[in-house]
Amino acid sequence: GNSVTQMEGPVTLSEEAFLTINCTYTATGYPSLFWYVQYPGEGLQLLLKATKADDKGSNKGFEATYRKETTSFHLEKGSVQVSDSAVYFCALSAGAFWGGSEKLVFGKGTKLTVNP
């Protein structure tokens, strides 16, 4: 079955440091890949996505590239801010057999804390 493995946290960085959160996946077919962010006490927000190999998703300074050869979708940001402190989830989804959205399969999450 489909699965996602992401870097265990927590990760603590200083403001303006470089961020990488590793994510690898196992899937049949050609899934779409996502990064979601969860701020304390809130639901999930889509951060970025990529739907096919070599696609790069980007948003708010975060980037991730869909690497089929290494089955990876690592999240990066060149300069983190205190406001980026949150839990980050890598997820995948394949098209459902009935034509709609397939379920999302999530990694366990990586908690990021950015100190001023």
Next chain:
Amino acid sequence: DAGVTQSPTHLIKTRGQQVTLRCSPKSGHDTVSWYQQALGQGPQFIFQYYEEEERQRGNFPDRFSGHQFPNYSSELNVNALLLGDSALYLCASSSVGLGNNEQFFGPGTRLTVL
């Protein structure tokens, strides 16, 4: 444009009781999925509804049931609550017509079972 809404925000129940959680999808969306997020874990898929039918189901017991109404809103019911059912329950909506796999999440309902 209202996003995905869920009610109630918080709920406290005792073991053995039953609970109903509600979700209204984002405007224009027709598919609702439910996820359970235990503390410190990633969300786990419970089931998905489209055209008032359950289309997919995750590895959850029959105590978990759902319903979708003609206006696309949905309910999640859990019977015979166990302590282990304490979690954040997330609703996500999407649209078959959009042809992508993007799901939008609500803020969740925090269920505590005592």
